[in-house]
Amino acid sequence: MILKNTFPSFTGLDLLTSAVLVLDAQGGVLFANAAAESLLDSSMKALAQQRLTDLFLNGEELVEVFHQAVAHQFADKRQDLTLERAGRESLHVHSIVTALDNPEMPVLIEFRENVQQLKLDREERMLDQSKANKELIRNLAHEIKNPLGGIRGAAQLLELELPERHLKELREYTQVIIKEADRLQTLVDRLLAPHRFPHIVGDVNIHEVCERVRSLIVAEFPQGLRIQRDYDLSIPEFRGDKEQLIQSVLNIAHNAAQALAERIRLGDARLTFRTRVVRQITLAKVRYRLALDLHIIDNGPGIPPEIRNRIFYPLVSGRDGGSGLGLTLAQTFVEQHLGVIECESRPGCTDFRILIPLP
Incomplete structure (x- = not known):
């Protein structure tokens, strides 16, 4: 049985966030750091009984590069790969295969998740x-x-x-x-x-949109809900349909306020509007130099896991009596501005992110 402490010189690799495998000349796993165990969803004990050919269903390209490294045809080689695994999600990774000057452990492979591809x-x-x-x-x-x-x-x-x-x-x-x-x-x-209805285009100031939504939310929830504003006032105006954007932000913020019912009762509910600019971003397969980055964040219980991947579907609602149309309409309006809506949710923090290209 091969254990991590067999190779004390590699123990520092456990501090890396990228996954690292050290292989012998036959492709057997000699060492896997903690990030590799997490990425491959397998323990070092289990990995030590496998070869590189066993890890992925479509690893032929990676195996070929491994053999080239064993033959010292290069010092290191980089490539983006989509690696399939039986019964599990595919891995989109940037791989770095390095030839080592050690015949007992000639190859080191590093995997970094390709966040952009995901x-x-x-x-x-x-x-x-x-x-x-x-x-x-x-x-x-x-x-x-x-x-x-x-x-x-x-x-x-x-x-x-x-x-x-x-x-x-x-x-x-x-x-x-x-x-x-x-x-x-x-x-x-x-x-x-x-x-x-027609798309009515004019000059839009995103902070006027946020302030309009804020006033509507405050009027409906005057007690127990604190609305924080974290604005980047340098964000330029852009061409768009102001009423559609107000409706989009309102639908998201109103859903958040309703999800905060228990915290409103306790008096510690918080809703945050945050605006920023992001640079060199790809939206719907198109590259933009600048984009609005609007976050609507609440400290509620989070979106139920069973509907988290379906929240933008029509007629899907996380509360009794909800129509399930608010987020669908918000998504449609934002897409008409060439933008996208993203969502990250966990108990205590739900973050809706609206990205819209800027001139």
Whole structure:
């Protein structure tokens, strides 16, 4: 059995955040640092019984470079890889294969997670999801809208034909039909709203947007909720639809305030608006020199894990009585500004991040 303390000279590698494997000439694992154990979701004890060929389903390219390193064809070689593992998520990594001057342990491989690739993959999934959402919403809304008018009209006509002696008790039923038809009509109108109204473009100051949303939240939650403002006042104005952006930020902030109900009761609820500029960023596969970086952060219980990956789906809500449309509409409005919405959530901190290109 090969253990870490067999190679005391490598113990310092446990301090690295990147994953490191040291291999023998046959590709057997001699040493794996703590980051490698975490990345590969396996202990040193288990890794010591495996070869490089056993670790990944598609490791042929990496194995070929390993053999080149054993033959000292280079000092080190770098490449980006997507490594598949049985029953687990793929690893997007930047690998560095280094040839060592030691015949007993000739190769060291370092893996660094390719954060940019992970981000691009996540954005691509969100864009595909958003396109599917839009198509679903439009089709569903039109399919519901057409018969709704007929149902409501039939209920109104039926009410006019009710006998006078039974009008009071029977009218209660027709009113239920009419009111529910109106409620569904309102829902359909909200579903179609982003696609129905024109995109009104003007100069937008993001801090005016945030202050408008802040005033609305304070009016609804005057006690127990503290709203912090952390603004970068150097952010330039940009062309956009101010009302759409107000609605987007309001939908996110209002959801946060409702999730903070218990903390509001205790008096320690906190909502933060933070604005920054990021440089050289890729949004939806397009590179931009500058982008607005708006964070809406709360100290609530976090998004339930079972819906965390579906929060932008229509009709998915984390609370009783929620319509499940607020985040869907926010995402649609931000995408119409060529931007994206990201979310990181854990108990005590939920952070919605809006990124929009700047001129």
